[in-house]
Amino acid sequence: MQQRPELSIGDPAERIETPALILDLDVFEANLHAMAEFARMRGMRLRPHAKTHKCAEIAKRQMAVGAVGICCQKVGEAAALVEGGVGDVLVTNEVLAPERLARLVRLTDRANIGICLDSDLGLDRLNAAAQNAQRRIDTYVELEVGANRCGLVEISDAVALAEKIHGTAALRFAGLQAYQGAAQHLRMRAERKAAIDHAAARAAAFVAALNARGISVPVVTGAGTGTFPLEASSGVYNEIQPGSYVFMDRDYGDNQADPESPAFRHSLFVLASVMSRREDFAVIDAGLKAHSVDSGYPAISGRPDLVFDTPSDEHGIIRGPRQALPALEQRLRLVPGHCDPTVNLYDWIIAIRADKVAAIWPVDARGALN
Amino acid sequence: MQQRPELSIGDPAERIETPALILDLDVFEANLHAMAEFARMRGMRLRPHAKTHKCAEIAKRQMAVGAVGICCQKVGEAAALVEGGVGDVLVTNEVLAPERLARLVRLTDRANIGICLDSDLGLDRLNAAAQNAQRRIDTYVELEVGANRCGLVEISDAVALAEKIHGTAALRFAGLQAYQGAAQHLRMRAERKAAIDHAAARAAAFVAALNARGISVPVVTGAGTGTFPLEASSGVYNEIQPGSYVFMDRDYGDNQADPESPAFRHSLFVLASVMSRREDFAVIDAGLKAHSVDSGYPAISGRPDLVFDTPSDEHGIIRGPRQALPALEQRLRLVPGHCDPTVNLYDWIIAIRADKVAAIWPVDARGALN
Known part of the structure; x- marks a missing residue:
């Protein structure tokens, strides 16, 4: 793990060495409160996805403004955040390895823990882990709702599967995981609407079939930053799992806005410096190890005249009109193409307010792949 | 930093939790020795690039078989490897920040240190740092040789710039950095040959001009895994900087082979498991946080009938003939598309020999961006 940056609270932002992962605290807080207010107004449980930030400090701030808990994608991620003081975690994923399930079940000593299933093997393994530890654990069935990833078809x-869960002593049937990940970046709101209509219809069919068997479905959960107003309007979902809204990456910013969504703004940036200059381009110190390009290149905050191009491991090229190109040592704020894997490259998030260092938070679950 | 995996040397490889970064130690050692032998036979200094592995253990093994030192891309990377016992590091990059140069110069207490320049500002800053610390530091001029990144045109x-370096008391003019990064993945050997002919001609012109001024150029350094036989045959370069050869990622494997190059094989893999199954695809537990997709998707080792597709943060889809798709919990070895940013996601490399855990090495410089 990289050492904590040698900065004091109140230091001017120009003292931050680049590249660095920085957070505009005012914008972050506005995003945080806007989503909490949306959920409150719409009567939805809010369970933000922490795979975005992997940071206990941010998770606790989400819960402080009303989130019922958080989501994680990995048991190790959940363990790091519970260690950091987070009291309610749903692992929105399937886990089969017995030793890993044993670790998950042990977390119930300190937190409410939930997990998803989409196979009988998963059920048997989870049930055995819970029985061995004499713990009861919240268990969700994952349904395929259009993402073509995990979940039963x-x-x-x-x-x-829900009936089997219901019939066990060690597992508590907690609800339905119905996340349509493939809908999140459909650019047009109408495309997203069609995708979530389909997901909601499948979720509703599941609920109706279980209700007909006398089993209630306490929670129907899903949704991301691209679609949550649609799930909230569906009449089926009662919990939403958006993650990226706290940061808003370039890829989400490229979506056609949903009029029902608060206007989230970019709060997370990779701060970079010009390290070499040519007549027709500038070279910055932020390449493939400073931000993830899986969802396209970063935008340059406040500089629509500049484009990022041709990254290598530790360099990026900045192109634009010659007279507008930044000079040696000039700093730029890159809006990551995809915030989740970008945050996972860093051990620290440096929060800024009024051009001063306001906080330094560890990325507690960085690299937690297991 | 993630905890050291709970494994003992000699444990069966199936005990490794997935996803994990694993190294086939036999293949790694064959790659290590083949490059050392190439350099020895051709009378070239070998200075492997450690941005690939960021691991002091691997750097020391490279030096034990004949490398004169290693390259790093960042001061923090150099610091971590010097801390790990590496005694000779060239930072093949430009650094302007005075506090960072001060840190670099301090490393000369424990190691031979070199760095590159491509600006008068860089020269002034480096000279001041060396004078302040009363240290002498090896200084290389970087020339643009076709990569269109750093370096003077x-x-x-x-x-x-070389004459100015030569005229300072605190800086030792050590040579020319002439790395043609853009040539490394030109697929056809003839394309790479044309690119390196151009680079070598520029390097030769630089050397001749300096020689005419009575200044010798001790080292002409450059080359990567895609082109090093060409630099070695150029008559100009006397040092090569390949990095990826120890691991051989999918992208390098896709190059048309150079008959003068040893036949390096894939030694580095992301070990992944099937966590969910559909009739027509399998879902594995290795997504965008387990390997970098900047240079394309991973190949599946030993399974040319399977393809990797549609990664999300923590999932990947495996497609292939229905009857050949792997079952729940089956393990696959992914050959990363690009090894350098993939290694940078992990805190540990697990080395395997004869299906047993043979060593566990820290990725000392993981996340060293400054």
């Missing part, structure tokens, strides 16, 4: 299979 | 400017 046949609603009858999902219903059967 | 005009040979006359590069010569003038």
Whole structure:
């Protein structure tokens, strides 16, 4: 792990060495409160996804403004955040390895813990882990709702799995995981609407089939930053899991806005410096190890005249009109193409307010892949 | 930093939790020795690039078989490897920040240290740092040789900078950095040959111009895994900087082979497991946080019938003939598209021999961006 940056609270932002992951605290707080207010107004449980930030400090701030808990994608991620004081975590993923399930179940000593299932093998393994530890754990069935990833395809299979969970002593059937990840970056709101209509119809069919068997579905959970107003309007979902809204990366910014969504703004940046200059381009010190390019290149905050191009491991090229190119040592704020894997490159987030260092938070679950 | 994996030397490889970064130690050692032998036979200094592995253990093994030192891309990377016992590091990059140069100069207490320049500002800053610390530091001029990144374009400017370095008391003019990064993945050997012919001609012109001024150029350094036989045959370069050869990622594997190069094989893998199954695809537990996709998707080792597709943060989709798709919990070895940023996601490399854990090495410089 990289050492904590040698900065004091109140230091001018220009003292931050680049590249660095910085957070505009005012914008972050506005995003934080806007989502909390949305959930409150719409009567939705809010369970933000912490795979975005992997940071206990941010998770606790999300819960302080009303989130019922957070989501994680990995058991190790959940463990790091529980260690950091987070009291309610849903692992929105399937886990099969017995030793890993044993670790997950042990977390119930300190937090409410939930997990998803989409197979009988997963059920058997989770049930054994819970029985061994004499713990009861919240268990969600994951349904395929259009993302083409995990989740059961046949609603009858999902219903059967829920009935089995319901029939065990060690597992508590807590609800339905119905996340449509593939809908999040459909650019047009109408495309996203069609995708979530389909997801909601499948979720509703599952709920109806279980209700007909006398089993209630306490929580129907899903949604991301690209679609949550649609799930909130569906009449089926009662919990939303957006993650990226706290940071708003370039890829989400490229979506056609949903009029029902608060206007989240970019709060997270990779701060970079010009390290070499040519007549027709500038070279900055932020390349493939400073931000993830899986969802396209970063935008340059406040500089629509400049474009990022041709990254290598530790360099990026900045192009634009010659007279507008930044000089040696000039700093730029890159808006990451995809915030989640970008944050996962850093051990520290440096929060800024009024051009001063306001806080330095560890990325507690960085690299937690297991 | 993630905890050291709970494994003992000699444990069966199936005990490794996935995803994990694993190293086939036999293949790694064959790659290590093949490059050392190439350099020895051709009378070239070998200075492997450690941005690939960021691991002091690997750097020391490279030096034990004949490398004169290693390259790093960042001061923090150099610091971590010197801390790990590496005694000779060239930072193949430009650094302007005075506090960072001060840190670099301090490393000369424990190691031979070199660095590159491509500006008068860089020269002034480095000279001041060396004078302040009363240290002498090896200084290389970087020349643009076709990569269109850092380095001076005009040979006359590069010569003038070398003369200035030569005229300072605190800086030792050590040579020329002439790395053609853009040539490394030109697929056809003839394309790479044309690119390196151009680079070598520029390097030769620089050397001739300096020699005419009575200044010798001790080292002409450059080359990567895609082109080093060409630099070695150029008559100009006397040092090569390949990095990826120890691991051989998918992108390098896709190059048309150079008959003069040893046949390096893939030694580095992301070990992944199937966590969810559909009729027509399998979902594995290795996504964008387990390997970098900047240079394309990973190949599946030993399974040319399977393809990797549609990664999300923590998932990847495996497609192939239905009857050949791996079952739940089956393990696959992914050959990363690009090894350098993939290694940078992990805190540990698990070395395997004969299906047993043979060593666990820290990625000492993971996340060293400054």
